[in-house]
Amino acid sequence: MEDKRPSWSSRVSFILAAVGSAVGLGNIWRFPYIMGQNGGAIFLVVYLLLIITICFIPLFAELAVGKITKKECVGAYESINPKFKLLGIMNPVTGILISSFYFIVGGWIINYIGLSFSNLKMFNFGEYFTELTQNSIPACGLTLAFLLICIFFTARGVKKGIEFANNVLMPMFAVILLGLIAFSLSLPNSHLGLEYMFKPDFSKVNAHMFLAALGQALFTLSIGMGALLTYGSYIKDDKSITKSTYTIIFSDTLFALLAGIMIFPAIFSFGLEPNSGAGLVFVTLPHIFAQIPHGEIVSLAFFVLLLAAAVTSGISILEVPVASMTERMKISRTKACTILFFIIAAFAIPATLSFGILGDFKIFGKNIFDCLDFVTSNLLMPLNAFFLCIIAGWFLKIKGNSFINNKFVAFLFDIGLKFVVPIILLLLLYIGLRA
Numbered sequence: 001m002e003d004k005r006p007s008w009s010s011r012v013s014f015i016l017a018a019v020g021s022a023v024g025l026g027n028i029w030r031f032p033y034i035m036g037q038n039g040g041a042i043f044l045v046v047y048l049l050l051i052i053t054i055c056f057i058p059l060f061a062e063l064a065v066g067k068i069t070k071k072e073c074v075g076a077y078e079s080i081n082p083k084f085k086l087l088g089i090m091n092p093v094t095g096i097l098i099s100s101f102y103f104i105v106g107g108w109i110i111n112y113i114g115l116s117f118s119n120l121k122m123f124n125f126g127e128y129f130t131e132l133t134q135n136s137i138p139a140c141g142l143t144l145a146f147l148l149i150c151i152f153f154t155a156r157g158v159k160k161g162i163e164f165a166n167n168v169l170m171p172m173f174a175v176i177l178l179g180l181i182a183f184s185l186s187l188p189n190s191h192l193g194l195e196y197m198f199k200p201d202f203s204k205v206n207a208h209m210f211l212a213a214l215g216q217a218l219f220t221l222s223i224g225m226g227a228l229l230t231y232g233s234y235i236k237d238d239k240s241i242t243k244s245t246y247t248i249i250f251s252d253t254l255f256a257l258l259a260g261i262m263i264f265p266a267i268f269s270f271g272l273e274p275n276s277g278a279g280l281v282f283v284t285l286p287h288i289f290a291q292i293p294h295g296e297i298v299s300l301a302f303f304v305l306l307l308a309a310a311v312t313s314g315i316s317i318l319e320v321p322v323a324s325m326t327e328r329m330k331i332s333r334t335k336a337c338t339i340l341f342f343i344i345a346a347f348a349i350p351a352t353l354s355f356g357i358l359g360d361f362k363i364f365g366k367n368i369f370d371c372l373d374f375v376t377s378n379l380l381m382p383l384n385a386f387f388l389c390i391i392a393g394w395f396l397k398i399k400g401n402s403f404i405n406n407k408f409v410a411f412l413f414d415i416g417l418k419f420v421v422p423i424i425l426l427l428l429l430y431i432g433l434r435a
């Protein structure tokens, strides 16, 4: 077993891992689209204000609870008050549920990496993608393959697994992203894509836009399932987390913007409609790759980039239950990872089949995949973030003046943590559940 309480080798390793957790599918297939749909540059301004003022607070609080208690989620909550144990358990449970749908997408990415080695012109990607998702056995195999990749790194431990993966994959991600941006901007009429993303549209400023921005920010910053709490618990005592919090927020936003600058110029250059999610990544973009010279290489680069982003996020999702299992049940990482593999597979396989043979099985009108997405993004993550703020503010009594020099800003932080952010999270929860 790894030494009792692992810690990061350096501040850079921690930041890379935390940014690796934050930068994932949320940045690439959701942020640019949400930005384009919700007023472009205006959305960006609102988003930046929201993350600096509001999201800073739960993000900082998660890292702080981990760093102060030096425990995984369940132990951390329990050490503050034994009554909070159940609230702590909700974090690894959320992690298991998120991985059950997130990893399915990871499987599709692996498939498209393989596909990039064939002649892309032969495919009609709309039909191809539907067939891929409906074809039960290969689809389940892909989901499990992605799960195994993430489990492999997690099982190797914090330094040899998590740090190693992030140290290799994050720089690779950044280099491929810059290369693809250069390519995308060199296409004819690429400015139309930038206009779609950035053109300010004041008519879109409304309550819906604020909530869209906030929901997106929580998911993309990995707030509300204990990933940052667990990563925070591996920080050595002397390291401040204020700067790290801003670095995570800044990098996550930067990568989301860069993802948009990579995607939209290409889409508009080909006169296609921008969309989000699976349709954008697995149908629209491959359609473009098939039409450009050396498209297979561009396709390979793009899906490797996506895999790097998804794996570093996936590892952080797994680390939450793995840390809880190793520390609470006193079992080795390998054993915890093996058990977790079967637990996640038990959820992920039915979710994968919900595109095929289990398609008619609906819970509240949603198939299993959509249901897992809905329950985690709209219910559990805001709820976990709410309890985290309450526990950090009212029980652990984290105070702004312990890390902010300016008295007024420290006061705003205290009010935010104890009142404003919890109320906003409840509002988000209320609206999210009516969706």
Ligand code: PHE
Residues within 6 Å of the ligand: 021, 022, 023, 024, 025, 026, 027, 098, 219, 220, 221, 222, 223, 225, 227, 313, 314, 316, 317
């Ligand atoms: N932030 C990741 C993304 O944008 C997803 C994630 C959520 C990772 C919660 C960890 C915890 O894709």
